[in-house]
Amino acid sequence: MENFTFYNSTEIIFGKGEVNRAGEKTADYGKKVLLVTGGGSVKRIGLYDRVMNAFENADLEVFELTGIEPNPRISKVREGVDICLEKEIDIVIAVGGGSVIDTAKAVAAGVCFDGDPWEMFTMEGEPDEAIPVGVVLTLAATGSEMNGNAVISNLETEQKLAIHTPACLPVFSILDPVNTYTVPKEHTVYGIIDIAAHVFEQYFSHTESTPIQDSWAEGIIKTLIKESEVVLENPEDYNSRANIMLAGTMAINGLLSIGKDDDWASHAIEHELSAIYDIPHGGGLAILFPNWMKYVLSEGTDKFVQYAVNVFNIDTKGKSDQEIALAGIEKTREWFNSMGAPARLADYDIGEDKLEEMAAKAVSRGPLGSYKVLEKEDVLEIYRMSL
Amino acid sequence: MENFTFYNSTEIIFGKGEVNRAGEKTADYGKKVLLVTGGGSVKRIGLYDRVMNAFENADLEVFELTGIEPNPRISKVREGVDICLEKEIDIVIAVGGGSVIDTAKAVAAGVCFDGDPWEMFTMEGEPDEAIPVGVVLTLAATGSEMNGNAVISNLETEQKLAIHTPACLPVFSILDPVNTYTVPKEHTVYGIIDIAAHVFEQYFSHTESTPIQDSWAEGIIKTLIKESEVVLENPEDYNSRANIMLAGTMAINGLLSIGKDDDWASHAIEHELSAIYDIPHGGGLAILFPNWMKYVLSEGTDKFVQYAVNVFNIDTKGKSDQEIALAGIEKTREWFNSMGAPARLADYDIGEDKLEEMAAKAVSRGPLGSYKVLEKEDVLEIYRMSL
Structure with a gap:
């Protein structure tokens, strides 16, 4: 720590x-x-x-x-x-x-x-x-x-x-x-994805020995997965709305990142997308985050294996660390999809034309992130993976 | 909640x-x-x-x-x-x-x-x-x-x-x-048990739908179990001391009990023991808490099943809820024992003679706890289970 x-x-x-x-x-x-x-x-x-x-x-x-x-x-x-x-x-x-x-x-x-x-x-x-x-x-x-x-x-x-x-x-x-009972389904989903993204930005870190912070992050993600299913079925389920609201508050009040490096590259990458195409922040994060996860996996699979096992109970038998990690990322995508979130830039009719421009703007104040430090070419590749 | x-x-x-x-x-x-x-x-x-x-x-x-x-x-x-x-x-x-x-x-x-x-x-x-x-x-x-x-x-x-x-x-x-490197082994152990007890007092609750609070409590207990083994082997392991210190602070700063009933009966029961026999608080808690768990199990096994599974990975196959719950409580006792904590009042040469007096004093301001509301006879029974 x-x-x-x-x-x-x-x-x-x-x-x-x-x-x-x-x-x-x-x-x-x-x-x-x-x-x-x-x-x-x-x-x-x-x-x-x-x-x-x-x-x-x-x-x-x-x-x-x-x-x-x-x-x-x-x-x-x-x-x-x-x-x-x-x-x-x-x-x-x-x-x-x-x-x-x-x-x-x-x-x-x-x-x-x-x-x-x-x-x-x-x-x-x-x-x-x-x-x-x-x-x-x-x-x-x-x-x-x-x-x-x-x-x-x-x-x-x-x-x-x-x-x-x-x-x-x-x-x-x-x-x-x-x-929050009357928040439309779409915005409820974007909110949940935004909260999950805040947790991911702090969870995926190379800092060693942060078991309390990690278990708290995993607890919030597991709660979001469970409650998202309930709330989309019944928008007036009090406990479900309450747990999502508490998750949102606890996800970014400083607790989850104590004693560890955090990342925030995905937020910066999404920010350029929202700025140019005026798409919802949560929608952009849904598209980008699983691709960020895949892209940075080269820097170490341990945390992603932990995520796959602790959050999604991925069966590890006979699988390599890389396979376990990818299974967890795939589950994340499936969860986002199950809520009706967009999965590709094409879902917003966004093509290749401005990717270069956005990548350049994203790193205009310097490289992004800490799990893997991202230069312009890295950001461009994450956009391309998202097309 | x-x-x-x-x-x-x-x-x-x-x-x-x-x-x-x-x-x-x-x-x-x-x-x-x-x-x-x-x-x-x-x-x-x-x-x-x-x-x-x-x-x-x-x-x-x-x-x-x-x-x-x-x-x-x-x-x-x-x-x-x-x-x-x-x-x-x-x-x-x-x-x-x-x-x-x-x-x-x-x-x-x-x-x-x-x-x-x-x-x-x-x-x-x-x-x-x-x-x-x-x-x-x-x-x-x-x-x-x-x-x-x-x-x-x-x-x-x-x-x-x-x-x-x-x-x-x-x-x-x-x-x-x-x-905390130089804290003697005995007091390191009492501290860990005190922290665990603070978590238990807030975790075992009948309030429904508190998944975030519960996962945070479980995360702290799992961290204590893991780090207690490390620190007793190497008292100068920085990360281990750091995680135990963070656990102690987070266990009783108000976060774990938000939105739920907490209990605190075991602390009150231990208090009488320390007051009369001048034994360490952590030692008294080590003896009493697993017996409190067994005693209040009659009020509902759900939370104890959750504890057994999420904290100790108890295999549930072919077991009744009661058996799963008891297995989790047994694991708690084993953990305390493995650290060299006392398990019975006899370990402090405490016999039956003052149990009645202590039970009466413990409830002198009214019945204790919330998971099961304890009257004098209940407290006396928990003392007797601990002889």
């Missing part, structure tokens, strides 16, 4: 009906609230009204920043910062999924930042101050509800950049699985 | 050499430090000097409270509070194991408490304020380095009581596995 530091101060408030506590929890941090939301879905499911009721019961004064879209924009962050400064906002509350939460975090840090908010993303170092952020989660996927990361896009500069700072850890996150 | 809240703000600084950061981390909270230590072992292993050096490099003014013993006393807490008030201490640093850490926490809360520190333990409710506490850990066992619990004894009233408050969460804990 390698040396590490771990710090995560977000309070998780989990379970049916806990949204009603949004008012009292928010009031701990002041009277003036900026409520950040996305499109109409929080209104359609009645969540908006419940949150507003809770705020009213706690005598809070509410201002709003709404219309946050997937791949949230810096323009919305600027708008939020302006409201916060003008109205002297005490706390920013995100009601939504990753995009809404990331916007709220960037706004909260932007309020304390001396300069245009986009500079927080382009400067050396990380912002180290923010006003408090609270979350009411509506989608199990990005895990933004329990980490200090925020990813924001700038349409003018065509950049999508991230900040990672303890200052942006939500002070509380309310996770009510019932709020 | 049941509703839950989870909050744990302790920063974990883990790994070889991290003790050198004790000065800078402490200086974040002020200039005046109360250093709390136990007997001579921190001096013998050179840790005291390294911490003092780190403090000196950070220009800290250090006052000391030393001589903390196992089952730490309220008299020492009072002494510490007096020093803090007189010297206007900014932060309390514990260098030691559970007793030292618990004392430091009680001192830190006592400074902010209006009244004699013992009243914090006897009053309704929990203290909600404390000055900061930092930790340099020397023993993998109690998990006090990442929770808000402190257990203190009062010799005058013959009470041993606990507080549990987020106010007592250490602001940082430095965990260097090398500092």
